[in-house]
Amino acid sequence: MADAQPTTTDGRFRRIQAVISPTTEAERRRRRILVLCLPYFVLATFGAFIPIGVMARMSLSTDNLTNEGFTLEAWRTLLNDGIYLEVAWNTLWFAAATTLFSVAIGVALSHALEKYSLPFERWIVAMLSFPIALPGIVVGFLIVVLLGRTGLLTNAVAYFTGGNPIDIATARTLGGLFLGFAFSLVPRSTMVLRGTFTEINTDAEEAARALGASPLVTFYYVTLPQVWPGIVAACVLTFRTALAIFGTVLVLPALNVATLRLSLEIGDLGFNTQIAAAIGMVYFVFFFLFTFVSLRLVDDDHVKI
Amino acid sequence: MSDVTLDSVTKRYDSEAAVEGIDLRVDDGEVLGVIGPSGCGKTTTLRTIAGFETPTAGAVRFDGEDVTNVPPERRNVGLVFQSYALFDNMSVAQNVAFGLKMQGVGADERRERAVELLELLGIEALADRSPRTLSGGQQQRVGLARALAIEPNILLLDEPMTGLDEQLKRRLRTELSELLSELDVTALYVTHDQEEAMVMCDRIAVLNDGTIEQVGSPQDIYEQPANQFVADFVGTSNVLDAVVTDGRVDLGFAAVNANGLSEADDGRLIVRPDDFVPGGSAFEAVVRDRYYLGECVRVRAELPDGQFVTVDLDGEWQDSHPGEALPLDIRTDGIHVLS
Amino acid sequence: MTDDSHSTQRPRESGTSRLWWLLGRLDVSATVGKPLVTLVVVLTLVFLLVPIVATVVASFATTWTGVVPRGFFTLDNWRIVLGMKEGLGPRGGVISGLVFSAMVATGGMVLNILVGVPIAYSLTRYDFFGKDWVNTLAVLPVVPGIVLAVAFIRTYPHNSGSSLGLIVGYALLKSPFMVLTVQSSFQSMNLQQIEESARSLGASWPRTFLTVIVPNAKDGIIAGSIITWTLAAAEFNFTFIVDPTDPQPFALFLYENISRSPVLQSAAAVSVYFSIVLVVIVLLQSVGRTGFTTVER
Numbered sequence: 001m002a003d004a005q006p007t008t009t010d011g012r013f014r015r016i017q018a019v020i021s022p023t024t025e026a027e028r029r030r031r032r033i034l035v036l037c038l039p040y041f042v043l044a045t046f047g048a049f050i051p052i053g054v055m056a057r058m059s060l061s062t063d064n065l066t067n068e069g070f071t072l073e074a075w076r077t078l079l080n081d082g083i084y085l086e087v088a089w090n091t092l093w094f095a096a097a098t099t100l101f102s103v104a105i106g107v108a109l110s111h112a113l114e115k116y117s118l119p120f121e122r123w124i125v126a127m128l129s130f131p132i133a134l135p136g137i138v139v140g141f142l143i144v145v146l147l148g149r150t151g152l153l154t155n156a157v158a159y160f161t162g163g164n165p166i167d168i169a170t171a172r173t174l175g176g177l178f179l180g181f182a183f184s185l186v187p188r189s190t191m192v193l194r195g196t197f198t199e200i201n202t203d204a205e206e207a208a209r210a211l212g213a214s215p216l217v218t219f220y221y222v223t224l225p226q227v228w229p230g231i232v233a234a235c236v237l238t239f240r241t242a243l244a245i246f247g248t249v250l251v252l253p254a255l256n257v258a259t260l261r262l263s264l265e266i267g268d269l270g271f272n273t274q275i276a277a278a279i280g281m282v283y284f285v286f287f288f289l290f291t292f293v294s295l296r297l298v299d300d301d302h303v304k305i
Numbered sequence: 306m307s308d309v310t311l312d313s314v315t316k317r318y319d320s321e322a323a324v325e326g327i328d329l330r331v332d333d334g335e336v337l338g339v340i341g342p343s344g345c346g347k348t349t350t351l352r353t354i355a356g357f358e359t360p361t362a363g364a365v366r367f368d369g370e371d372v373t374n375v376p377p378e379r380r381n382v383g384l385v386f387q388s389y390a391l392f393d394n395m396s397v398a399q400n401v402a403f404g405l406k407m408q409g410v411g412a413d414e415r416r417e418r419a420v421e422l423l424e425l426l427g428i429e430a431l432a433d434r435s436p437r438t439l440s441g442g443q444q445q446r447v448g449l450a451r452a453l454a455i456e457p458n459i460l461l462l463d464e465p466m467t468g469l470d471e472q473l474k475r476r477l478r479t480e481l482s483e484l485l486s487e488l489d490v491t492a493l494y495v496t497h498d499q500e501e502a503m504v505m506c507d508r509i510a511v512l513n514d515g516t517i518e519q520v521g522s523p524q525d526i527y528e529q530p531a532n533q534f535v536a537d538f539v540g541t542s543n544v545l546d547a548v549v550t551d552g553r554v555d556l557g558f559a560a561v562n563a564n565g566l567s568e569a570d571d572g573r574l575i576v577r578p579d580d581f582v583p584g585g586s587a588f589e590a591v592v593r594d595r596y597y598l599g600e601c602v603r604v605r606a607e608l609p610d611g612q613f614v615t616v617d618l619d620g621e622w623q624d625s626h627p628g629e630a631l632p633l634d635i636r637t638d639g640i641h642v643l644s
Numbered sequence: 645m646t647d648d649s650h651s652t653q654r655p656r657e658s659g660t661s662r663l664w665w666l667l668g669r670l671d672v673s674a675t676v677g678k679p680l681v682t683l684v685v686v687l688t689l690v691f692l693l694v695p696i697v698a699t700v701v702a703s704f705a706t707t708w709t710g711v712v713p714r715g716f717f718t719l720d721n722w723r724i725v726l727g728m729k730e731g732l733g734p735r736g737g738v739i740s741g742l743v744f745s746a747m748v749a750t751g752g753m754v755l756n757i758l759v760g761v762p763i764a765y766s767l768t769r770y771d772f773f774g775k776d777w778v779n780t781l782a783v784l785p786v787v788p789g790i791v792l793a794v795a796f797i798r799t800y801p802h803n804s805g806s807s808l809g810l811i812v813g814y815a816l817l818k819s820p821f822m823v824l825t826v827q828s829s830f831q832s833m834n835l836q837q838i839e840e841s842a843r844s845l846g847a848s849w850p851r852t853f854l855t856v857i858v859p860n861a862k863d864g865i866i867a868g869s870i871i872t873w874t875l876a877a878a879e880f881n882f883t884f885i886v887d888p889t890d891p892q893p894f895a896l897f898l899y900e901n902i903s904r905s906p907v908l909q910s911a912a913a914v915s916v917y918f919s920i921v922l923v924v925i926v927l928l929q930s931v932g933r934t935g936f937t938t939v940e941r
Contacts, residue, residue, distance in 0.1 A: 023374050024359040024374050025356055025358070025374070025376060025377070026359035028376065028849070029770065030772075032770075033766050033770050033772050035762075036763060036765055036766035037762070037766055038762075039758055039759040040759045040762070040763040042759075043812070043816055044786070044816065046812060047792075047813065047815065048786045048787065048792065048816055051795035051796055052786075052787065052795055054798050054799040055791075055794060055798065058795075105684060105688060108681050108684040108685070109685055109688060111681060112681050112682060112684070112685045116681075118685070122934050125934045125935045126925055126934060126936075127689060127693060127935075128688075128689070128692065128935065129937050130696070130925065130935070131692055132936045132937070133875065133921045133924065133925075133936045134878075134917075134921070135879065135880040135881075135895055135898070137880050137898060137899050137902055138878075138902075138914050141699070141902045142695035142699065142914075143695070144907075145695045145698050145911070146691075146694065150708055150907055152694065152695070152711065155710055155711040156711050159711050179691070183692065186688060186692075187692070191935075191938075215677050215678075216677060240785075244788030244789070244790070244881070246788070246789070246790045246881040247881060247884075259790050262790055262791070263790065266885060273797070273798065277795075280794045280795060283787065284787050284791060287787060291784055292777075292780065295780055355840065355844055357840055357843075376843075376848075376849075377840070378844070378845075378848050378849070379846075383844065384840060384841055384844040386840075386841065390834050390838045390840075390841045392838065392856050392860065393860055394856070404845035407851075408846055448841075452844075454845075455845055455846065457844075461844075
């Protein structure tokens with residue numbers, strides 16, 4: 001509905017006026033859209049845009065308690081101190097690995113939920129979705145319950161092998177953290193993928209089966225091309241979620257990832273607000289670019305949580 | 306009720322025209338059908354009258370008064386959609402009374418008038434039901450009652466029968482047609498179904514590609530199509546090249562009596578399947594395919610020059626089968642030549 | 645059916661197609677595939693549910709040494725967590741923090757309704773310049789909670805940990821859930837025709853929105869409210885950094901229990917939250933959601 005763009009100031013003025021006191025239905029509609037979006041943008045301005053702007057300034061401050069002076073010190077530290085590169089690398093590979101795992105499991109789960117007549121399907125879905133409501137610290141605790149020193153699985157293994165539970169406990173290892181991430185991510189990726197799987201054209205699948213293709217061949221040639229956009233979207237969303245996980249790492253500190261480092265900079269390592277802000281900015285910019293670039297590749301319809 | 310005029314209305318989206326310079330008049334109390342292929346601008350036309358689209362150029366008038374920029378809620382138009390679009394948060398009676406409530410009519414009177422309308426449509430028993438529990442045909446009746454309740458300047462119907470099954474469609478069509486003439490409603494009836502438009506409407510406008518190809522009575526449109534598009538779109542037609550001179554129509558492979566057709570050097574004869582006279586002596590075609598349609602038999606026949614035509618057969622000729630010869634003439638008194 | 649979809653069905657002429665053909669012949673997937681996928685489902689459910697069930701069970705036990713908790717049945721852990729008994733770890737019990745978090749979460753939820761419903765409507769109903777961008781911004785959290793908290797500390801130095809700061813932070817972080825849930829509701833109704841019907845009947849646009857659109861999307865708005873409320877009530881990442889101390893929010897109470905209390909007591913603390921989620925899922929069921937999800941079906 002793009003009308004000719006007014007080029008003169010006069011035209012621009014008329015455009016603004018049309019928003020304030022519209023005469024045609026098209027103008028009234030434009031005002032309506034603006035009014036509908038306005039509350040969100042007010043919230044986003046005070047809740048995100050201004051704080052992020054202040055955070056950018058914060059990373060350049062000479063003082064760690066107020067924004068004053070100008071120094072690139074924090075950014076220099078970020079670039080030169082090897083620890084931050086390591087943190088970045090840890091964050092990315094771990095998020096990527098847990099994402100791929102969780103989406104793969106999510107594909108299997110959505111396939112099963114859609115294709116097999118599982119008993120108590122509604123209950124299964126409800127149970128699968130339960131972890132989405134759990135904050136990361138609770139997930140961390142649950143992994144401890146399963147794999148910690150007093151954990152169920154740990155002690156079960158110890159009982160059968162005669163080993164020492166303390167040696168067997170894996171909750172606070174990388175493996176335990178991986179499962180902690182998966183605990184949060186599998187339900188999310190499954191919920192995203194479920195929508196995609198319900199929209200599969202089953203006629204095409206049945207036609208393929210009728211032509212003699214086996215289930216696996218049918219999946220590869222008929223089903224997969226249809227669900228592929230959904231899978232990509234699930235990867236994008238799951239990866240974003242993985243990048244933001246904090247509580248789980250706080251309880252199971254097996255890997256120094258960015259969120260953990262951020263809390264250390266604010267807490268245990270002192271009040272390094274400039275460095276924390278710089279990490280926050282890197283986070284924000286990466287998050288933003290990743291989201292917009294990757295979502296250009298997929299249809300917005302697949303974006304669900 | 307009032308008359309509604311579109312004055313050279315143009316609507317462009319991103320410089321692509323949805324309708325281009327449309328002039329249209331719906332007379333007071335008239336039901337005007339708007340037909341055409343999908344994407345021809347039917348719905349844009351309807352939405353412009355309702356006020357949901359601002360024309361890029363041109364004007365909309367109700368009883369001569371320019372309403373181009375009047376918002377939809379102040380135009381007093383009734384809308385009936387294919388999807389019924391009933392308000393699920395209200396009962397059937399509340400749906401019907403909604404417009405009256407907006408006009409500030411008191412609760413008791415609203416209820417009374419809603420029930421009256423529901424009675425008129427034979428669904429007063431449903432008054433306190435939720436729209437969600439109704440069948441498609443019932444929902445459509447409620448939608449109609451709701452639109453009529455406000456005694457609209459014009460009733461706009463956007464493919465109201467699409468989505469209903471054939472039998473119901475036929476019944477509702479008759480009912481609606483009677484209701485519209487009884488209430489003397491001015492209406493614009495948008496449909497892609499030309500048969501429906503023929504039955505329902507006083508006049509029909511054929512739209513194509515954002516412009517009006519022809520406006521006329523159903524009979525005019527069928528028998529005197531203004532051009533080949535209308536001829537093709539409305540009913541089945543055969544188009545034969547013809548030269549009309551000295552009371553004869555020369556088809557190239559044969560000549561038939563012109564019966565007062567106007568002279569044309571380079572004309573095209575629009576011949577409907579029932580305009581052929583089986584057993585005539587003008588020329589002989591060969592039957593290639595035969596379709597049994599219940600009420601008649603329709604064949605694809607090959608003319609002497611190799612063209613194919615569609616011919617309806619009756620009586621003894623219904624027994625013609627592929628491969629057999631079919632002597633034909635053309636009844637030229639009701640037909641039309643395009644030049 | 646388009647040519648494209650045909651070509652995806654026709655095996656490509658390559659070496660791999662022969663492999664697929666072979667697989668098709670052997671038909672292993674028919675015999676192995678379904679049991680394998682079913683096994684994944686079962687293992688996932690076990691993995692997700694066993695620790696949750698074990699936690700709830702353990703909260704009623706007196707000791708947990710060895711494989712399973714023992715010494716049933718006691719309410720001591722719950723008493724300590726609920727503040728009815730002195731115990732190790734955080735003092736005062738969960739009640740005050742839960743009440744505070746519930747209030748703040750309610751504030752965030754109200755803000756989310758005011759902000760999320762209108763933008764969800766404009767995104768579902770209208771096409772406009774930059775819609776894709778606005779949509780992405782509205783349905784995906786702009787930044788992780790922990791990063792937002794760092795930004796809040798400096799932007800609102802005296803208010804970042806106040807009720808207002810938490811309400812704004814929670815509303816922003818959880819708004820995508822509201823927008824998506826309400827969008828899903830709007831998408832399932834015939835939004836444009838319902839709006840236009842109401843307007844043609846004489847309702848002004850604001851009136852149409854409030855008396856027809858919003859009531860029709862009621863279930864979605866309720867579901868979105870429940871979801872955003874729950875997530876805000878237990879929000880940890882943002883809360884931990886802005887660190888409000890008096891009263892201490894529920895999530896921080898949970899964290900102190902998890903990191904400092906004996907495991908059985910932590911189990912009781914965590915079980916408090918499980919009970920909330922359970923109630924929430926039952927409530928969501930009543931507004932047409934299967935489980936804790938924004939998607940309607």
